[in-house]
Amino acid sequence: MLTPRADGRVESTVPVLLPIMGPRLQGELHPDGRLELALWGAGDLGRLRFSALAGPYVHAPNLVTTPTGGAYAAQSDPVLVLKGVAYRGFTPARKCASWDRTAHPKSKVTRKGERRRIDLPWAVVLLETRGPDLVISAGAHVDEAERGLGLTVETILTEAEHYAAHCDQLPEADPVLRSMVMQGTHAALSAVRRDERGRFDGLAAGLAYSAPARTYFRDGYWTLQLLLTAAPAVVHAQIDLLAAGIQPDGEAPSGVIVSGPEMAQAWEALRTTVFGFDWIHRRRADWWSDHFDSPLFFVLTLGDYVRATGDTEPVDRNWPFVRAIYERYLGLSVNGLPVKPRHDRDWADNVYRSGLVSYDIGLWVGALDAIVALGAAQDPALAAEARATAVETRAAVAAQMKRPHGGYPDYLDGPAGVAEDHLTLDSLTLLRHDAVPETDALEVLERVRRDLESRHNAAQGFGDWGMLCAYPPFSRRGDLRSKTVFPFRYHNGSDWPWLDGLYAGERLRRGLPGWRYPMVRWWEFCLSQGWMGAVEYFSPPWGRGSLLQGWSSLPAAVALAHKDVVLKGDLD
Structure with a gap:
């Protein structure tokens, strides 16, 4: 089309x-x-x-x-x-x-x-x-x-x-790759919003996520991977905005509301009168309070920003939050690993994941490494403590989470109780932050290639259409709600381009072939369906999510970060 x-x-x-x-x-x-x-x-x-x-x-x-x-x-x-x-x-x-x-x-x-x-x-x-x-x-x-x-x-x-x-940031590329990078760059740049005076007003998640106007810790983190090079001042401003949502004890909401007066008034009227809304959105500026992954993304954002720019000013100003976040997750840890309560408040917000969640633990390891790097000059004592905690955490991952069949689960109720042992793309945060041995990482990537690339998984039944974010579908119906109840929908097997970028990046980082499929197959499918721009998610039986999604810029960011290799072509 x-x-x-x-x-x-x-x-x-x-x-x-x-x-x-x-x-x-x-x-x-x-x-x-x-x-x-x-x-x-x-x-x-x-x-x-x-x-x-x-x-x-x-x-x-x-x-x-x-x-x-x-x-x-x-x-x-x-x-x-x-x-x-x-x-x-x-x-x-x-x-x-x-x-x-x-x-x-x-x-x-x-x-x-x-x-x-x-x-x-x-x-x-x-x-x-x-x-x-x-x-x-x-x-x-x-x-x-x-x-x-x-x-x-x-x-x-x-x-x-x-x-x-x-x-048009990769003009040397073939038409499919070039257009994907162009649209991905657009998704990231267009996420940068302004108020009526021209001041930065947050990174929007996507076209359908503007009422109330809000900016997310999680979506913003993956969106800013491209902006760290293209617009670093925007990342600095995003840090300032997100810091306003962090509580003294290190808690943070999914996002921070930045609506203008009329919309803010209408939202506040709704928040304070609809049963349960004031529990979900506990504070006036909170969008979905107390998300398990948000504080970790704040620390990761600081680490990425300093690594990209050398500017430590945001770290100097926000170090009390970094310390509070560190202490918060230590307090949530049992036997060396942070335990997520049974709620739906991380990226998989249709799933009541609990216990040891691979995705969240990967972010925790990354945050620990960031604290070590950031604290070397800022707070040597905390940096040393975080370094020791990182060693202990990696050892606990190996001891408690590695499954007998190989790989790592979606989430565990505890070391002895498997809640959901299927393969997920979001668990690649363990690989991104080197939380597992390299031999295990290679084994996981091979399993992803076999089971989550639809071209290699005939059992999923819909042909070659992109990446599955999870497979097999969730086995515990009681842990699911809303769209994810249905197999191959939303968190239950849809293709999410940001996760495709995460996977492509892990292959490229290791010099492995097979990176192009996750990088562009989602875009080829969008083109075939007449979906213009970077979509939020999709699957053949269920259609697509929002258009022009900021974090769906991640495949473009990965392509640009590995430009020299990408332009030579994939051997797969």
Whole structure:
């Protein structure tokens, strides 16, 4: 359905949905004549209707072109232009988000000449017809919207083209790899959000994760792997923002809410009136309090940032949090390993994993190594203690978690009780942080190749479509909820591109062939389905998750980190 071109762009003869995310404005463009719009931090804006764009279509980050028109999003302001279309109408959003229960006055719509103004309680939308073009601008207030509308069509087109060119980070690659890296870079860069004053306002998780506006410890960590090189100042700002969510005892939520006034008020009304919400989201700025993996990602982010930039300022300021996080996980440890309570609060948030969780223990080992490196000058005593703890933890992993058949489980109720012994991609955090001996790591990678690469696993029954995040499906129905109840859906076997990048990286790090399949097979499948951009997850029987997902940039980040090897090609 979608064909990658030699220049990294993607073409099609049929219209497909194009996700758009700028620093402020975002939306879903249907070339057949619809545009759903939203503003970061403010909420939904409404639906624009216009005359259809006639194909063929050429897609690039935040733009699509046709022989007679196209759509282009600016970067400097929340404004975009539709070329070669006629205005058909605009339906204002009645609430800032689907969950908004507050009463809002009716939006005011006025017209003066070729300009239409829509005043929502939380934002302003300006529409202006300029000959054959339609310019759409938005803002938290009219001044912001006017700034965008002040740009000429030529300026908007130039900004859009320059941004697309900037995303083209591997021009030497073949069309599939080049387009994947372009779209992956776009996913990471477009995750960088701004407020109405242009200040950093968090890394968005994806197009569908903006209400309430929030930024995650976990999703942000995998997204910033590309940004450490492309935009290190953004990583510094992300550290500052996430630090506001950490408690004195080292607890941290899944994410930190950064909504503007109207959305924040609507969310707070919901949080404090819906039964159980004030337990799930315990504090005003918390998105899903007390996530088991979030504090570890904060330490890992500090370690990666210092390693990439040499700038220790964030470490100096946040060292009390690092110490608190270290002490928190020591307090949760039994026989040398941190024990996760039976809840659904880590990345697998549809699974009540408990006990010894390979994914979380891998992150703990990585955090220990980061504390050792960061504390060498900052706190030698804590660094020495963390070094000894890391040695003990690796020994405990070998003694308690290695299974008789080889490999490491998803999670164990305890050393004697296997809860879920299937193979998972998220357990590769053990390999990423060298928590297991290299001989075991190679054995695990071979098992992943055999069982989780769909091309080698005929038993899964859907052909060659990408990577399975888990196989066989979960055996304990009582540990599952929501989408993951169904085999091959969500955490129960879908392809998650960020996990594909994790796997490809571990093969590349060891000089093993077979890295290209996880790096690009997910993208080839997306192209075949007409899904434009880096999706959150998918599987043949269940379809896809959110579009333009920030952490789905990880395969592109891995490709760029191993550029010299990747450009030589895979021997597999």
